[in-house]
Amino acid sequence: MSQTVLITGAAVRVGKALAELFAFRGYNVILHCNSNFDAAKVLASGLSEKYPQALFPVVKADLSNPIAAAQQLFDTLPEGISSIDVLINNASVFEAAQLSETPYELYRRQMVINLDAPFFLMQAFYNRFKSGCIINILDTRVTNHNSSHAAYAIAKKALMHLTQMAALEWAPDVRVNAVAPGPVLPPPGADNSHLQRVSENTPLKSTVSLDNLADSAYFLVSNSSVTGQIIFCDSGAHLIS
């Protein structure tokens, strides 16, 4: 029977690339989304056509209430799915504000989506299944002290430590790993020029391809000897932080 992966924020961009790779690898993919429900449905029907033997249910849940979202995602599974083998915490919000300029509301939004939601989805996944594998999507910023997106960066740094803490507590039942991407795509609505400038400053002087990023996540899922690991898929950016 096919294995099942649940990917948060799977309708577009990085989440969509992860969904496409895991579908290609023979997984059922539960496509979580929030505002991009229509895009998730289009992705699901494209994947169903390409991989008719697998299931691609779409589940809409607002992660700004992590407990309600965890119940929605794990208490009742989509039709035909009896278990979830892999959880990928990909959904994120990314807002610029230095420490001195971060309003409480922005701080809370960053924390709740980038840290609280993964925390409680991981907890629900572990308590429900007691086996399988979790991947958290971090950011190469976890290694530096750049405060241009202070609350976002702090949330991702905490998520890195949560990854390692959970890897230790939940071994040998559940493996927990992370991928820390560098410049992949410009933020929604922004143009490519900023991304090009950032990637020129990486050691490899290139953006990170969606394929390489998705492959990193798949490697961590497929390698049963690895837990508590972080792959920096970032064109070497972490080396110069």
Ligand SMILES: NC(=O)c1ccc[n+]([C@@H]2O[C@H](COP(=O)([O-])OP(=O)(O)OC[C@H]3O[C@@H](n4cnc5c(N)ncnc54)[C@H](OP(=O)(O)O)[C@@H]3O)[C@@H](O)[C@H]2O)c1
């Ligand atoms: N893009 C990059 O270059 C880059 C670089 C470093 C790290 N990363 C990390 O890689 C991951 C994916 O990046 P991305 O740029 O593809 O992310 P993104 O487009 O900013 O966000 C991914 C998804 O998160 C979901 N999301 C946001 N708020 C939500 C909420 N309240 N409830 C439920 N879902 C919510 C959205 O789903 P809906 O659209 O359905 O609302 C969105 O499509 C993130 O964890 C990010 O931090 C990305």
